[in-house]
Amino acid sequence: MRFPGVYAEHGVFVCFEGGEGSGKSTQSRLLHEALTARGHRVLLTFEPGDTAVGKDVRRIVLSPETGDLDDRTEALLFAADKAEHIESMVRPALERGEVVITDRYVDSMLAYQGAGRVLDAAQLEEVARWATADLRPHLTVLLDLDPTAGFTRFEERDRMEQESVEFHQRVRSAFVALAERNPEHYLVLDARAPVEEIHEAVLARLEPLLTQAVTA
Ligand code: TMP
Numbered sequence: 461m462r463f464p465g466v467y468a469e470h471g472v473f474v475c476f477e478g479g480e481g482s483g484k485s486t487q488s489r490l491l492h493e494a495l496t497a498r499g500h501r502v503l504l505t506f507e508p509g510d511t512a513v514g515k516d517v518r519r520i521v522l523s524p525e526t527g528d529l530d531d532r533t534e535a536l537l538f539a540a541d542k543a544e545h546i547e548s549m550v551r552p553a554l555e556r557g558e559v560v561i562t563d564r565y566v567d568s569m570l571a572y573q574g575a576g577r578v579l580d581a582a583q584l585e586e587v588a589r590w591a592t593a594d595l596r597p598h599l600t601v602l603l604d605l606d607p608t609a610g611f612t613r614f615e616e617r618d619r620m621e622q623e624s625v626e627f628h629q630r631v632r633s634a635f636v637a638l639a640e641r642n643p644e645h646y647l648v649l650d651a652r653a654p655v656e657e658i659h660e661a662v663l664a665r666l667e668p669l670l671t672q673a674v675t676a
């Protein structure tokens with residue numbers, strides 16, 4: 461296999477994935493608070509847009525003013541955001557032994573650009589793995605939600621949110637298929653469950669991994 465997956469030796473890399481309105485940001489924040497309270501050093505971050513270059517990428521890929529973009533252009537912009545994010549923020553924090561919590565990562569690209577835009581899955585995965593030097597999360601938490609339940613905002617939708625329900629159904633199925641491909645590194649939860657219940661399930665699953673993380 462060309463890209464077998466690299467798991468950091470130090471620190472703990474946790475990723476939240478899911479469709480629009482699935483509660484990733486809330487759960488990332490709750491996990492950050494809980495682990496910080498236990499004395500862990502934690503980096504809470506997100507894609508796209510948490511680096512200086514990434515901010516510009518985020519504006520281009522998500523602003524409705526951008527209008528139509530070639531699908532490969534869009535994929536490469538998300539890949540550029542990932543490369544910068546991994547090398548300038550995520551990897552250094554892991555090397556310091558910290559817990560890194562990211563709101564979205566490679567699976568979002570495979571789901572949105574691969575399944576949503578219908579780009580060749582194998583080629584796209586090569587690009588995504590190359591951009592991130594194949595660094596994989598120790599745990600990806602997938603908050604699974606029917607897209608028709610996820611849209612609460614009907615105004616000011618960004619470029620992705622403006623896509624059809626069918627697009628978002630393809631995205632959802634792709635997320636689930638990615639989790640099924642590698643269950644050892646995934647926790648799939650029903651996003652409609654109570655916030656506190658989801659949070660407790662994430663903490664319980666993470667517990668054995670935390671031995672790899674430093675405390676402040
Ligand atoms: P969010 O940060 O509010 O979740 O918005 C990010 C949007 O960008 C969301 O619609 C998913 C999309 N996205 C991709 O299409 N590809 C990617 O690689 C990433 C990280 C996000």
